[in-house]
Amino acid sequence: MTASSSQPLEEKIKSRVKTAVESTRAYDIHTHLFDPAFEELLLWGIDDLLVYHYLVAEVFRYTDVPYSKFWTLSKIEQADLIWNELFLRHSPVSEACRGVLTTLNLLGLDVKKRDLESVRKWFANWKLNDYLDRCMELGGVRTISMTNSPFDKTERNVWANTFSRDDRFTAALRIDPLILAWTDAAVQLREWGYSVEIELSDNTISEIRRFLSDWTSRIDAKYLMVSLPPEFAFPGPGTDAALIEKAILPHCREHGLPFALMLGVKRAQNESLKLAGDGSGRSDLTALANLCAGAPENRFLATVLSRENQHELAVLGRKFGNLHIFGCWWFMNIPYVVEEMTRMRLELLGLSFTPQHSDARVLDQLIYKWKHSREVIAKVLTEKYIALSETGWEPSLSEIERDVRDLLGGAFERFSRQS
Ligand code: FIX
Ligand code: ZN
Numbered sequence: 001m002t003a004s005s006s007q008p009l010e011e012k013i014k015s016r017v018k019t020a021v022e023s024t025r026a027y028d029i030h031t032h033l034f035d036p037a038f039e040e041l042l043l044w045g046i047d048d049l050l051v052y053h054y055l056v057a058e059v060f061r062y063t064d065v066p067y068s069k070f071w072t073l074s075k076i077e078q079a080d081l082i083w084n085e086l087f088l089r090h091s092p093v094s095e096a097c098r099g100v101l102t103t104l105n106l107l108g109l110d111v112k113k114r115d116l117e118s119v120r121k122w123f124a125n126w127k128l129n130d131y132l133d134r135c136m137e138l139g140g141v142r143t144i145s146m147t148n149s150p151f152d153k154t155e156r157n158v159w160a161n162t163f164s165r166d167d168r169f170t171a172a173l174r175i176d177p178l179i180l181a182w183t184d185a186a187v188q189l190r191e192w193g194y195s196v197e198i199e200l201s202d203n204t205i206s207e208i209r210r211f212l213s214d215w216t217s218r219i220d221a222k223y224l225m226v227s228l229p230p231e232f233a234f235p236g237p238g239t240d241a242a243l244i245e246k247a248i249l250p251h252c253r254e255h256g257l258p259f260a261l262m263l264g265v266k267r268a269q270n271e272s273l274k275l276a277g278d279g280s281g282r283s284d285l286t287a288l289a290n291l292c293a294g295a296p297e298n299r300f301l302a303t304v305l306s307r308e309n310q311h312e313l314a315v316l317g318r319k320f321g322n323l324h325i326f327g328c329w330w331f332m333n334i335p336y337v338v339e340e341m342t343r344m345r346l347e348l349l350g351l352s353f354t355p356q357h358s359d360a361r362v363l364d365q366l367i368y369k370w371k372h373s374r375e376v377i378a379k380v381l382t383e384k385y386i387a388l389s390e391t392g393w394e395p396s397l398s399e400i401e402r403d404v405r406d407l408l409g410g411a412f413e414r415f416s417r418q419s
Pocket of ligand 1: 032089147227275329330359361
């Protein structure tokens, strides 16, 4: 094909992909956002954007303020410090800093003024429900999956009362304390009326399953989830593996729910940084392969935090139909790595995965996380469709739209039997 005849087709493909990726609303399959009924648990606004733990980690690259002093500051004082160090004293080139500016810009604020006080005034005029609509619209998000922990006191109190659910939010049952700190969790479960012992007897397992069933129905969970350290092994000598095998997997089978594993987090690598102090490490994905092979009736969602694990994970996706790979998690969510992961996954898995989730902790972050992700997804998809067109296979707009719907939540909904 000559350059002049291929050029218009390339342009046509580029614009079809851009249209499809920008206009398809996403199911954000993992966030830390909450239905507005959870009130103060749903964070939003400029100060929460600035004190996001990604930025807290970054401010300590520059400031001499001791950790202990930083944690005594009010939210506004912390936000001021972060703004001054990360935005005024240095250019905000990191992904998390750029994200704040993308968000403000798309909200219609003039970032070049560098005027934090006027931004604060602008936010003060919003009512939460209107602002939620605005963020979902600008982020192009239709459904938001929450992360719901029965071990969180504030959250438990909300679930204890009846409230009307916002149907744009779905629930995911998060069970890290149960799997990773069983001795403490057992004390809690006993307080809540489940007759468990530390030893995983048949009665204890059935009481754990009763606890899981109660919470699955209470919140209408669409999947269960846990984050695990790099050294997680399955099968393994630990209580974590035993609980997964004896309680979690049978529970998921009984309720027809996927089990989401987020692998490779080193919690509290620097405790002084609190939430910002978690790190990452390479996992042995034999554990995931053993789960998928050993429990063919279960379905698993998986994402990994180490870049070194990404190729192996994508290969596992080719081996196991009961494994659905998702997201560029946390330290992986920088455009440079998102691009390589998205390209690799498309080349190994076609369209049978979910390239992104936002992991938003602050409502407004939906705007930048999805804007930045869409830019990369569109770029890589365009490249792939152009490569197809070079064989004579021209993808139509409706085919592209179908594929994008799958990538932005459709494939996940089918995998988790929500559609
Ligand atoms: O385990 C998780 O769900 C992580 O996403 C969080 O713990 C982490 O703090 C985070 O916000 C990453 O984006
Ligand atoms: Zn998360």
